Amino acid sequence: MVLGWIVEPLLAWYDRNARVLPWREEPTPYRVWISEIMLQQTRVEAVKPYFERFVSQLPDITALAEADDDKLMKLWEGLGYYSRARNLKKAAQLAAEEFGGRLPAAYDELLKLPGIGPYTAGAISSIAFGIPAPAVDGNVLRVITRVTADYSNVSDSKVKREMEEKVRDILPPARAGDMNQALMELGATVCLPNGLPKCEICPLKEICEAERQGNPLDFPQKNTKKARKIEEKTVLLLICGKKTAIRKRQEKGLLAGLYEFPNLDGYLSDEQIRRQVEKWGMQMVSIKETGKAKHIFSHVEWHMKGFQVDVEQESARFLWTTKEERQDRFPIPSAFQFYTKILEKEQGKAPY
Numbered sequence: 606m607v608l609g610w611i612v613e614p615l616l617a618w619y620d621r622n623a624r625v626l627p628w629r630e631e632p633t634p635y636r637v638w639i640s641e642i643m644l645q646q647t648r649v650e651a652v653k654p655y656f657e658r659f660v661s662q663l664p665d666i667t668a669l670a671e672a673d674d675d676k677l678m679k680l681w682e683g684l685g686y687y688s689r690a691r692n693l694k695k696a697a698q699l700a701a702e703e704f705g706g707r708l709p710a711a712y713d714e715l716l717k718l719p720g721i722g723p724y725t726a727g728a729i730s731s732i733a734f735g736i737p738a739p740a741v742d743g744n745v746l747r748v749i750t751r752v753t754a755d756y757s758n759v760s761d762s763k764v765k766r767e768m769e770e771k772v773r774d775i776l777p778p779a780r781a782g783d784m785n786q787a788l789m790e791l792g793a794t795v796c797l798p799n800g801l802p803k804c805e806i807c808p809l810k811e812i813c814e815a816e817r818q819g820n821p822l823d824f825p826q827k828n829t830k831k832a833r834k835i836e837e838k839t840v841l842l843l844i845c846g847k848k849t850a851i852r853k854r855q856e857k858g859l860l861a862g863l864y865e866f867p868n869l870d871g872y873l874s875d876e877q878i879r880r881q882v883e884k885w886g887m888q889m890v891s892i893k894e895t896g897k898a899k900h901i902f903s904h905v906e907w908h909m910k911g912f913q914v915d916v917e918q919e920s921a922r923f924l925w926t927t928k929e930e931r932q933d934r935f936p937i938p939s940a941f942q943f944y945t946k947i948l949e950k951e952q953g954k955a956p957y
């Protein structure tokens with residue numbers, strides 16, 4: 606089939622079915638950029654409240670460029686993949702210095718900003734500036750390979766570039782942003798992954814090659830993912846009087862610069878924990894297990910076992926915080942949510 610055949614039915618379908626989303630209401634370059642970065646690893650429904658809060662507190666590039674790091678992380682807390690937020694701020698600083706506090710209206714210039722790859726540059730260019738640049742993400746790759754029954758391996762960057770060129774060739778100059786969004790929308794709501802395409806309601810079912818062959822699930826072809834590494838951890842809720850210990854993570858690597866409950870590699874026994882607490886300069890008063898939790902990152906899984914440990918005195922190596930301070934000032938990532946909730950529950954009984 607000729608790929609250009611999809612343009613008319615897809616745009617007509619998009620005009621009738623596009624979801625009402627906060628960033629679509631007012632597609633300024635700043636709002637499109639923030640929404641696209643948030644949507645990279647997170648579902649639309651989860652992003653909506655974060656987006657509203659973010660743009661109301663940091664309404665433009667200047668505010669973002671000058672945002673306090675802890676405030677920025679707090680606004681991002683729960684979305685995960687925090688390097689996205691750090692790159693947003695770096696890019697805003699660059700845009701403030703080099704482009705007068707605006708995003709450049711040029712695909713190649715956008716690509717130079719931290720955190721903006723070909724997909725995001727294409728989305729901002731086409732949706733906010735009307736430039737006919739392709740925005741090809743996983744959703745779009747799935748639709749294109751299915752519609753054309755293309756067995757190329759989309760994990761190959763050369764194949765991805767070829768797909769981008771195919772999309773570029775069919776973008777109608779007057780509606781490039783809508784066409785990109787229509788492709789994404791079809792992939793997100795109809796041509797679904799994991800065995801669930803809704804071909805019966807698809808506007809492309811008459812021309813889709815995979816539907817004709819009866820094998821949409823064969824597409825897209827990609828490399829199988831490597832198994833995630835499992836890391837076991839012991840998480841300690843160290844409590845002294847009304848306060849709980851937290852510490853800042855290193856500035857590089859996973860969850861860089863965020864706060865966490867002290868934790869140690871491996872599953873430790875009560876006795877090993879007592880010795881470690883003493884090494885940190887504290888005396889343990891009591892210990893009780895609080896339960897196991899799991900958190901999945903892209904390449905690693907944390908399997909955590911938690912303990913509430915009451916100690917006699919504070920150690921200067923940690924920050925000793927109340928519940929309010931942790932909620933308002935110290936961004937603790939959702940990887941520790943299980944233990945944050947335990948502390949909140951305990952709050953009813955004692956003011957940690």
Ligand code: SF4
Pocket residue numbers: 748751752795796797802803804805807808809810813814815816821
């Ligand atoms: S007909 Fe089915 S496989 Fe083809 S694009 Fe539509 S949902 Fe996807």
